[in-house]
Amino acid sequence: MKPSLHTQMLLFLALCAFTAINLTPIFWAFMVSIKQPVDAFAAPPMLIFTPTFEFHYSVWVERGFWRFLLNSVIIAVAVVCISVPIGTMAAYALSRMEGAKARGILFGLLAMRMFPHILLAIPFFVIASAIDLIDTYLAMVLALVAINQPFTVWLMRSFFLDVPRELDEAAGHRQRRPPGEPSPARGASRRRPGPLGDLSSSACSSPTTSSSSPWC
Secondary structure, X not given: OOOOHXXXXXXXXXXXXXXXXXXXXXXXXXXXXXXXXXXXXXXOOOOOOOOXXXXXXXXXXXXXXXXXXXXXXXXXXXXXHHHHHHHHHHHHHHHOOOOHHHHHHHHHHHHHHHOOHHHHHHHXXXXXXXXOOOOOHHHHHHHHHHHHHHHHHHHHHHHHOOOOHHHHHHHHHHHHOOOOOOOHHHHHHHHOOOHHHHHHHHXXXXXXXXXXXXXX
């Protein structure tokens, strides 16, 4: 049942008000950043003032904040590119594993995630000093990958649990099928009643398509 125009208008106004409330702190912080100190701390707050980007220039250019931002971007991208592929493969294996072995591995990963990260700072520092990785991207990336890997595995495993295991079995059966054995999809399409089955049968019977179609 389609909601009425009155209900849609009320919902739209409610969403606009919710968005405005959430964006107010961001807008206010930007307004303060382009004010002079005397205007920023004025009471009551001044809504009409002469904006200045002097402090933005000081932070981004003179103090080199863009370098710190670039370091964060490089480390974040590297951690994601390493953690996601490794975590995806581990999560897929754990999603297809049953029994106490899988529960033990998952519990171990969860215990690693609950371990206070500040207690790992000194061991990471000692290891990085021993292999001369102090003040390098690689040390930060390896440390963050080790810390965030349990979370990645648990997150990706929840997605793989929603994938039916029949798809894995079907893919394995198709790979193990001898070259001369007819495809199950071909027989199913020919047995399927209706126009789709007739279309598949006629397409597979054509000499120009039967050799190139994977369903024939």
